[in-house]
Amino acid sequence: MSTLPQADNNDHNAAALVKKKSPSVLQTSTNSEQTMGDEEVENPQQNRDDDTEKVVQTPRRLWWRQIIDYCLDQWLIFGLGLAILLAWAFPSVGKSGGYIRAEYTVKWGAIALIFLLTGLSLSTRHFLNQALNWHLHLVTQVISFFAFSAVVYAIIWAIIGSGNTRLDRTVLGGIITMGVLPTTLASNVAMTRNAGGNVEAATAEVVVGNVIGVFLTPSLLSLYVKPLQNHGFTMPDASGSGGLTGIYVQMVKQLSACLFAPLIVGQILQNVSPERVKNISLKFKFSYINQVLMLILVWSTFCNQFATRIFWHVSSETIILVAFLNVGLYLFMSLVCLWSARPPLPRAKSPLLPCFGGREVEEEPAYMRSVRRLVKRVTFDKKETAAICFCGAAKGLVLGAPLISIMYSAYGNEIQSAVTLPIALYQGTQIAIAQISVRVVKAWILRGEGDEDVVVNNEEKSEDRKGHATLSSEHNKDTAV
DSSP states (O other), rough: OOOOHHHHHHHHHHHHHHHHHHHHHHHHHHHHHHHHHHHHOHHHHHHHHHHHHHHHHHHHHHHHHHHHHHHHTTHHHHHHHHHHHHHHOOHHHHHTTTTOOOIIIIOOOOOOOOHHHHHHHHHHHHHHHHTOHHHHHHHHHHIIIIHHHHHHHHHHHHHHHHHHHHSSSSHHHHHHHHSSSSOSSSSHHHHHHHTTHHHHHHHHHHHHHHHHHHHHHHHHHHHGGGGGGGGTOOOOOOSSOOOHHHHHHHHHHHHHHIIIIHHHHHHHHHHSSHHHHHHHHHTTTOOOOHHHHHHHHHHHHHHHHHHTTTHHHSSSSHHHHHHHHHHHHHHHHHHHHHHHOOSSSSOTTTTTTTTTTTOGGSSOHHHHHHHHHHHHHHHHOOHHHHHHHHHHHHOOOHHHHHHHHHHHSSSHHHHHHHHHHHHHHHHHHHHHHHHHHHHHHHHHHTTTTOOOHHHHHHHHHHHHHHHHHOOOOOOOOHHHH
8 A cells, every 4th residue: 555655756856856857858859850951051962872773773674675665766767677577578468459449448548547646746835836837837748848848859960960871760759759758647746745945836836737737748849840741750640641730630629528527527536625635636546546546557658669660670779878868858858847947157145246346245236136137037946946847847658648649540550669769768757767866866965954944034134234334324315404
């Protein structure tokens, strides 16, 4: 019985002792926490080193996993190689008049599906916003139709002037045809998206270019080929009677069913139920389906090439010329697009502009400020530049294949295969080079993503300071008067 009160007294004494010591204990704990915080502030480098060690110690991916990931990233190139290999092994399957009747199922069915998916994926509001960007349309389409074809035409005349008769004239005519074709539809939009470029601008240029190409390509082709008829070049003809009338009549009949109608239907559905269409497009990966359909079109085109044995009928010099010319054309036209979108002129704050004896920028003459503003006005940002480069230098089989079939429908499959040969090889060339350049363009965009805005803001602030200074000086003069 006496044990319980003694325990109560012990508890009471312990509580009192804790109560007396509690301020010092709290002060000690506070000091220790503050000391730890000071050590963290005083040694940030050590903390960063510890974090770096933690990052370094994370396990790396296995080598075979890296190879698989790289192959998946480059699936379009491997898919292109597989399509050509299958066309070489089984040309009778995908050729015109073959087992699957590719002249209907591929050239019209697959192309109609591509434009339908494009109409479903294209936001009408974003497209209308880009439709007012006349500067973007002017630069891209002038390069795609006129600059590209002018360079090709000059090369063809140089070849004729050399007197080389071993080069097939029909294939050379196909190079001219390739130069006046519109841009491709699926791959360049995908490349722009992967590089971090302006996808809306790329999509708008693809749609605008393919619609313009329906009406512009036959006229340009006839204009270029007509002076070359005396040199063995084949004039485009759709009805056997010659002239552009038959070509445009066939285009209205056939392209309205596989181009305009699917595109309009896709836009109507996209505006009727935008959220549902967007969810479906993301779920079923419309962008990847478009690229697969493009590979099917390439496969069918090469089936015709191998079925007609055009690679054996044409001289080896012609094939080598087309292969090297395609690489040079794509690289050169990409540079033309880059120089046109971002002219190699000194920009604002550039050391290339004269410093006028070391004076400040605010003291430079008015005409030099006008030059700076002009350069800034004609220069696109990096994301739009990526879209221009991927669209302006590209040529496509999506609309090119049916256009060639119509413009040369009066001739046999051998003539059509020879004319299609340059664009078929160019399709593979542009996909391979563009796929490789995606990482370079993406790094270029990310490296200077905020620099242009800073320069523009600094220029605006400088102009504001000049305006305020002018107003204050005028106010002082008025006050003095």
